[in-house]
Amino acid sequence: MVHKPSKAEKKIAYDAKLCRLLDEYGQILIVAADNVGSNQLQMIRKGLRGDSVVLMGKNTMMKRSVRLHSDSTGNKAFLNLIPLLVGNVGLIFTKGDLKEVREEVAKYKVGAPARVGLIAPIDVVVPPGNTGLDPSQTSFFQVLNIPTKINKGTVEIITPVELIRKGEKVGSSEAALLSKLLIRPFSYGLVVLSVYDNGSVFSPQVLDLTEDELVLKFAAGVSMVSSLALAIQYPAIAAVPHMFLNSYKNVLSIAIATQYSFPQADKVKEYLKDPSKFSVAVSPAAAAGVPAAAKKEEEKKEEPAEESDEDMGLSLFD
Incomplete structure (x- = not known):
């Protein structure tokens, strides 16, 4: 046993x-x-x-x-x-x-029929087309205000109809109609x-979430923490680089306004004394290439002119 x-x-x-x-x-x-x-x-x-x-x-x-x-x-x-x-x-x-x-x-x-009293997990839309039902079944459609017509002895739905909305209870008329149309709208x-x-x-x-989305969300979080830490002057890890940079800017401003200086400020002062150093330096290769390019352009312009002179001379002799 x-x-x-x-x-x-x-x-x-x-x-x-x-x-x-x-x-x-x-x-x-x-x-x-x-x-x-x-x-x-x-x-x-x-x-x-x-x-x-x-x-x-x-x-x-x-x-x-x-x-x-x-x-x-x-x-x-x-x-x-x-x-x-x-x-x-x-x-x-x-x-x-x-x-x-x-x-x-x-x-x-698994597909499942719409049972009476069931809460619809999705919207249920009845598509247009021939239902295959005989005209005696039109009462189901009339009760639910579904526009139909008789086509070749069967009931045809004219336009798509939203029969049940998500979150609503399935009524007896809706369940009977979907059963007759052999529609199993839900899946569980x-x-x-x-x-x-x-x-x-x-x-x-x-x-x-993808890796790119995670990186973006992490960056947004770091940015928020950094902004908050800077606002309340709290030395969080995310805000420390910005704090150092802001401190450097403050010290640099004092050095420029006074006679005090330090190695990192010397270069800035040098630039301020001679603004021409802000101009972009041209490399020797680029500098050598500019005249050559200009010369080629001139030669190209001259060639059509010579051809036109010869044409004129031939036409004169002719």
Whole structure:
């Protein structure tokens, strides 16, 4: 007789598995699992097999296990997971590239019909064209104010119609019409809500940032820190070069206005005494090339003139 584990034994086994995964994996994707069936979840597990593990469970059990494991190990970073365990969510533990894992999960989406009372995740637009329905079905279109006409004994939609808007509940008339048109407007799968990476928690949109975008954002942050530090005269690392430069400018201004001088100021004073030193020096090669170029231009101009004289002479003799 096969022993059937009790609820207490299941909780102990689940707690041990979650704690083991927390110790083994430093990266976790928190995913929403609304409207995801068991078969679909099994396909996702097969697709991620190798470097990722999908773990589902009740939020209360997950929160309890995470809290106890954090206390036993002294790793308070695990507590950052607790606020994320809200709603119908699961955990994907991975050692692979986070962006690639998210893209792999997104592949396993399954089309679903518009059920009555369901909140629409996207806008639903019915395209124009022949529906294949007989004229007796026009009542569905009239109730929803969809313009139609009878063409070759079937109902034809004249213009595209926005039937359901994102965030609205699906009504019985909308659901019946979409069912008759064989339209499955929605698709469901695991959706990444947050990313946990060795104690840090961030939005999945961060995974879409390129290196160039990261550099620009980092530069903008450094610029803001530098501006703030300069404004309050606080010697932050980002502002120190600007502070040194401003100090040099101040000392240089004093040296120019007085008899005091120092090596870095001597050259500036020399330029101020003789402004001609500000002119751009011409290299010997460039200087030699200018007359040669000018001479060639003159020769080119002279050649057409000689040809015209000869032509005139020939015409005179003729």
